Amino acid sequence: MVARMHRSPCPRKGRTGRPRSVETDRAILDATRAALVDVGWGKLTMSEVAVRAGVAKTTLYRRWANKNELVVDAVAVLFDELELPDRGGLQADIEGVVLQFGALLARPETKTALMAVVAESTTDDALRERIRSAIVDRQKRLVLLGRERAQQRGELPPDTPGPEGALAASQAVGLIFDVIAGAIVHRTLVSAEPVDAAWAHQFSTLLLTGLGGLG
Amino acid sequence: MVARMHRSPCPRKGRTGRPRSVETDRAILDATRAALVDVGWGKLTMSEVAVRAGVAKTTLYRRWANKNELVVDAVAVLFDELELPDRGGLQADIEGVVLQFGALLARPETKTALMAVVAESTTDDALRERIRSAIVDRQKRLVLLGRERAQQRGELPPDTPGPEGALAASQAVGLIFDVIAGAIVHRTLVSAEPVDAAWAHQFSTLLLTGLGGLG
DNA sequence: CGAGTTACGCTACGACCCGTAGCGAAAGAG
DNA sequence: CTCTTTCGCTACGGGTCGTAGCGTAACTCG
Numbered sequence: 001m002v003a004r005m006h007r008s009p010c011p012r013k014g015r016t017g018r019p020r021s022v023e024t025d026r027a028i029l030d031a032t033r034a035a036l037v038d039v040g041w042g043k044l045t046m047s048e049v050a051v052r053a054g055v056a057k058t059t060l061y062r063r064w065a066n067k068n069e070l071v072v073d074a075v076a077v078l079f080d081e082l083e084l085p086d087r088g089g090l091q092a093d094i095e096g097v098v099l100q101f102g103a104l105l106a107r108p109e110t111k112t113a114l115m116a117v118v119a120e121s122t123t124d125d126a127l128r129e130r131i132r133s134a135i136v137d138r139q140k141r142l143v144l145l146g147r148e149r150a151q152q153r154g155e156l157p158p159d160t161p162g163p164e165g166a167l168a169a170s171q172a173v174g175l176i177f178d179v180i181a182g183a184i185v186h187r188t189l190v191s192a193e194p195v196d197a198a199w200a201h202q203f204s205t206l207l208l209t210g211l212g213g214l215g
Numbered sequence: 216m217v218a219r220m221h222r223s224p225c226p227r228k229g230r231t232g233r234p235r236s237v238e239t240d241r242a243i244l245d246a247t248r249a250a251l252v253d254v255g256w257g258k259l260t261m262s263e264v265a266v267r268a269g270v271a272k273t274t275l276y277r278r279w280a281n282k283n284e285l286v287v288d289a290v291a292v293l294f295d296e297l298e299l300p301d302r303g304g305l306q307a308d309i310e311g312v313v314l315q316f317g318a319l320l321a322r323p324e325t326k327t328a329l330m331a332v333v334a335e336s337t338t339d340d341a342l343r344e345r346i347r348s349a350i351v352d353r354q355k356r357l358v359l360l361g362r363e364r365a366q367q368r369g370e371l372p373p374d375t376p377g378p379e380g381a382l383a384a385s386q387a388v389g390l391i392f393d394v395i396a397g398a399i400v401h402r403t404l405v406s407a408e409p410v411d412a413a414w415a416h417q418f419s420t421l422l423l424t425g426l427g428g429l430g
Numbered sequence: 431c432g433a434g435t436t437a438c439g440c441t442a443c444g445a446c447c448c449g450t451a452g453c454g455a456a457a458g459a460g
Numbered sequence: 461c462t463c464t465t466t467c468g469c470t471a472c473g474g475g476t477c478g479t480a481g482c483g484t485a486a487c488t489c490g
Binding site for chain 2: 467
Binding site: 015016017018019020021024055056057058059062 | 434435436437438439440
């Protein structure tokens, strides 16, 4: 069992032969997203992606070992556009990032692919790690940034100094991340209702004031 | 295009011939869950389920049109065990249901199947409706019940009378449901960390007091 | 420029799964 | 007993999988 040679992001530096075409890379990932929109995850096939991208099926397998990894990479780039503009207050910042993430999840290619690869990752540790580094970490930094800003504004208490304070802060960030991302995903995919401004406001109010504040 | 004949839950009353074996039904659903644990969603095949259940493949297709619908039914029964014991206070009630739902999602057959069928439901409206009636509604009633109890205890403000109050209450229940279920799902499947008593307590504290209460 | 190395397209392949059809036998309803 | 439906079995065409082999294209290095 030799380690795999392929894997798109790392064409292995110091090569000497013909380099891989980045244009081909892009064409494949674009075709993957387009196919996801049209046929969904279950009926997506490597053959169809190859045809849509105008590429030989063997070229696909030289870069990605299977459908899961290909789709993770195809969807991961969509998460690069997430940002946290400073809107001047914690609640406004939360609503902003909620709306951004909601809009991202509303796109059919994201919606249909994200849960599918997450489901596969429950029986594939390598895939889970790939998802974590390619997707999850890109979101988590937004929580960290928003929390720091709120602490500087005095809207949230500062971290307790020392190692136990750092642990508590880390746990808090993990909790907040799961709550925000989880709620948006659940509303979009399970409840199948939109993440609009009204919902974002209601949700951020719940986060800031607790259940009693909902009226 | 004649309407399908199969579909397990409705063998169509008033029949005259040989009835379907409920024992066969149970064997198939059991085999489906067992196979999910072993091979996961992606590599689960109808053929393997048939072999495990000791049943002909054609018998499977007489009852379920495809893998998605079979798995939904196989997993749905697991949600019947969810309850909301009265622990005397809102926070304790929340922690109880969070731990129950967390334990349910920790089971590998639930974990690997739930997200997969949700992903498929994004391109299959019939499947989404099946999931809603078979799984989602079973959880939502817990939120309704817990909210009523808390209002009777005076822990939450009562509903505003009139139609606009009912609308607000309905929205609040939907929001709370998405937040609780979403957070648990996200922590279990994406963050891949356990839903234990400590987390349940931290989470319920966040829900009751807001972000500032986390310390 | 030439030699070496790698990527690419193409074809073909065995293996597997899909979903259906057709048959005879089994099991209940009336 | 008769009618009806289920069930197991076999067989089938169609599709996808992932790989191998080959000739060619593209780039690097000496």
